[in-house]
Amino acid sequence: MKKNIKLFISLFVFTILISCGGSDDMTEPMNEDPKDETPAPDPDPDPDPDPEPDSENFADLEVPADAGTGMIWQLQADASDDFNYSFEEADSKTNFGENKWYNFYHNDWDGPGTTYWKYNHVSVDGSDLILRASRWSRTNEDQPITGAPNKMGRPEDGISSACITSNTRVKFPVFVEAKVSVANIVLASDVWLLSQDDTQEIDIIECYGGKEQGNGFFSKFIHLSHHSFIRQPFTDYQPRDLGSWYEESGVANWGDFHWNNGERKYTRIAVNWISPFHFEYYIDGEVVRVLYDKAAATKNGSTWTYAYPTMTGGQLDFVNGYQQLTTHSTNSNYSLDSLKAASEASSVSIIDPFDYQNGNGMDKEMDIIINVESQNWHVDANRTPTDSELSDPAKNIMKVDWIRTYKPVAQ
Secondary structure (H helix, E strand, O other): OOHHHHHHHHHHHHHHHHHOOOOHHHHOHHHOOOOOOOOOOOOOOEOOOOOOOOOOOHHHOOOOOOOOOOEEEEEOHHHOEOOOOEEOOOOOOOEEOOOOEEOOOOOOOOOOOOEEEOHHHEEEEOOOEEEEOEEOOOOOOOOOOOOOOOHHHOHHHOEEEOEEEEOOOEOOOEEEEEEEEOOOOOOEEEEEEEEOOOOEEEEEEEEEOOOOOOOOOHHHEEEEEEEEEEOOOOEEEOOOOHHHEEEEOOOOOHHHHHHHHHOOOOEEEEEEEEEOOEEEEEEOOEEEEEEEOOEEEEEEOOEEEEEEEOEEOOEEOEEOOEEOEEEEEEEOOOOHHHHHHHHHOOOOOOOOOOOOOOOOOOOOOEEEEEEEEOOHHHHHOOOOOOHHHHOOOOOOEEEEEEEEEEEEEEO
């Protein structure tokens, strides 16, 4: 990418970062989008893997993460699902999948930006969880009826969409992996973990799939991140460095790649939440990013970079709109020892630098949430789906083949 284009994007991103967190919606602490996204970088791509066939049983796949010395992985059946059954769209809040899930968010909030989560946008078709989106209608509104019918002052841009929440919470140490095919539309396809009080969040995948409406740049990336919140007054920290955005060789945009001319492809995405200050992100069984205490390890092509954040005057340092990380070392294979050395050289937490969690890190039980949503920052930039895209099942559906959860236990 030419330098002047990257500079323009970075300046544009910096404007977004400054504006995020200033909306009137943030006066409602439990009704605020826990995600506050930053735009994507343009890193060197990883080698192009062969597409994974959509046929395996997740129990037959080895867990790619290390369970620890003397430990093995044990499946947590209550928080795992192969979606090999049928569940019809329902007009009321309903449990499904042997009561593993319900078809809404984990409290009464009905979505960020111009999102209106609706019960009847969730189904299971015998092999996949189906999360669809459509144009929101105030005059003929699906349940639940919203208490905020004019989100962002743009009712014409309202999006009815799907959200599910687990009835079982998870807590470290835990490995959570899903096999996902994102919606081919300018909406976020998400799998994430969120504490009951909305103060701690781990994003396993956040992907803006469709390339239309000026979203070609952002649709190239999968976002791997987490958030530490204060609910009132609403305050949000997440790592905003370039390494939190994953790009894969051969994927011009994830929406078209996963749609695959109607023969859907899937990507395995996972987090290994090892401790309150240590978690690993996996793509298709390969670790690509690790956060540990005061440093991050990020895979970029064939190189692992170990780096740490810095602060000036009590504020995180940024360069060209992105959080600055100081490189400590590089090598060709992931090394926890190298990451620990970078952390020891650092004085600033990568997990919770402003200590919103009172020194506890990401330590709370979390719900598993899977959803499609229309986020504020995209709508502000007019990156929002058209009526025709919202009515097109080739574009408006996120699919999940399976999700599996494991905990380490003694052999």
